[in-house]
Amino acid sequence: MKNARFIRERAEALRSLASPCRLCPRRCGVDRLAGEMGFCRTGSDARIARAVPHMGEEPPLSGTRGAGTIFFSGCHLGCVFCQNHQISRDGLGQAVSVKDLADTMLFIAAKGCHNIELVSATHLLPWVVSALAFAVEKGLDLPVVWNSGGYEAPETLALLEGVVDVYLPDAKYGANERGRRYSGVGDYVDRNLAALDEMVRQTGTGLEIDGEGVARRGIIVRHLVLPGGAEDSIKVLESLRNRYGTELHVAVMSQFFPAYRASRFEELAKGLSMHEYRTVIEAVERLGFENGWIQKAEPPEPTLLPDFSVGCDMML
Numbered sequence: 001m002k003n004a005r006f007i008r009e010r011a012e013a014l015r016s017l018a019s020p021c022r023l024c025p026r027r028c029g030v031d032r033l034a035g036e037m038g039f040c041r042t043g044s045d046a047r048i049a050r051a052v053p054h055m056g057e058e059p060p061l062s063g064t065r066g067a068g069t070i071f072f073s074g075c076h077l078g079c080v081f082c083q084n085h086q087i088s089r090d091g092l093g094q095a096v097s098v099k100d101l102a103d104t105m106l107f108i109a110a111k112g113c114h115n116i117e118l119v120s121a122t123h124l125l126p127w128v129v130s131a132l133a134f135a136v137e138k139g140l141d142l143p144v145v146w147n148s149g150g151y152e153a154p155e156t157l158a159l160l161e162g163v164v165d166v167y168l169p170d171a172k173y174g175a176n177e178r179g180r181r182y183s184g185v186g187d188y189v190d191r192n193l194a195a196l197d198e199m200v201r202q203t204g205t206g207l208e209i210d211g212e213g214v215a216r217r218g219i220i221v222r223h224l225v226l227p228g229g230a231e232d233s234i235k236v237l238e239s240l241r242n243r244y245g246t247e248l249h250v251a252v253m254s255q256f257f258p259a260y261r262a263s264r265f266e267e268l269a270k271g272l273s274m275h276e277y278r279t280v281i282e283a284v285e286r287l288g289f290e291n292g293w294i295q296k297a298e299p300p301e302p303t304l305l306p307d308f309s310v311g312c313d314m315m316l
Contacts, residue, residue, distance in 0.1 A: 072119060081268060
């Protein structure tokens with residue numbers, strides 16, 4: 001059982017990082033507590049786009065009843081191919097109080113979800129962790145999954161120790177130049193590896209699974225293969241293998257689609273070729289990774305892209 005008092009103390013420590021804001025590696029320095037907005041386009045309100053049981057995550061997260069996924073509005077990255085751009089950059093979502101967010105967590109837990117999965121919540125940490133403390137006080141006792149783009153500050157992550165149970169970060173790029181070109185950050189690789197180091201320090205490289213086959217603690221590192229990026233993807237995988245070993249759980253994904261502003265980049269606009277993707281899959285096997293998941297080598301259907309402008313019965 002999580003300790004609400006401990007979590008509230010962590011929330012207060014995170015609150016001190018929001019004014020001036022240095023929650024993420026951008027360190028904008030704006031006064032978020034006073035409502036000033038940084039790169040994330042978010043001030044002092046937590047904004048939710050959707051809260052749903054999610055069956056599309058890795059099997060140990062979705063299980064049989066779904067991950068309890070909360071999609072937050074805003075983002076501290078600026079990925080030109082973001083499939084969730086309606087909420088990350090376009091501002092869809094509804095402002096909620098800390099107590100309303102806590103009730104949302106309890107609501108999706110009551111639906112039978114296996115965990116509380118927080119998607120792109122770095123810029124909202126003080127409010128999200130405060131809400132978690134309220135929810136725990138009211139009986140919430142589920143693993144907390146931290147789903148992020150992998151561009152994180154280790155000092156911020158350190159305050160999540162004992163709060164987050166399962167880390168689900170991206171490892172997007174093997175070269176900083178690609179991070180600058182596609183996500184607007186010129187130090188992605190360095191920041192990503194430092195963040196992964198801190199996550200692994202907290203959880204180790206394994207994945208603790210309960211009797212239902214659901215993850216209770218650990219880390220899964222995701223990598224989306226980009227068009228023209230097979231060589232870079234292999235560099236990412238080599239770095240992960242050399243740094244953390246072959247027991248690390250990795251999820252390699254083929255679901256790239258030229259969403260948002262990707263079509264402005266010639267190499268992204270053409271889409272991912274299955275030859276490129278199979279080259280990366282062969283590298284996964286050659287490098288000897290023992291655990292993880294590989295998406296099918298087939299192009300994604302554009303109709304499967306999320307549409308956050310369409311309501312659902314659990315949208316707030």
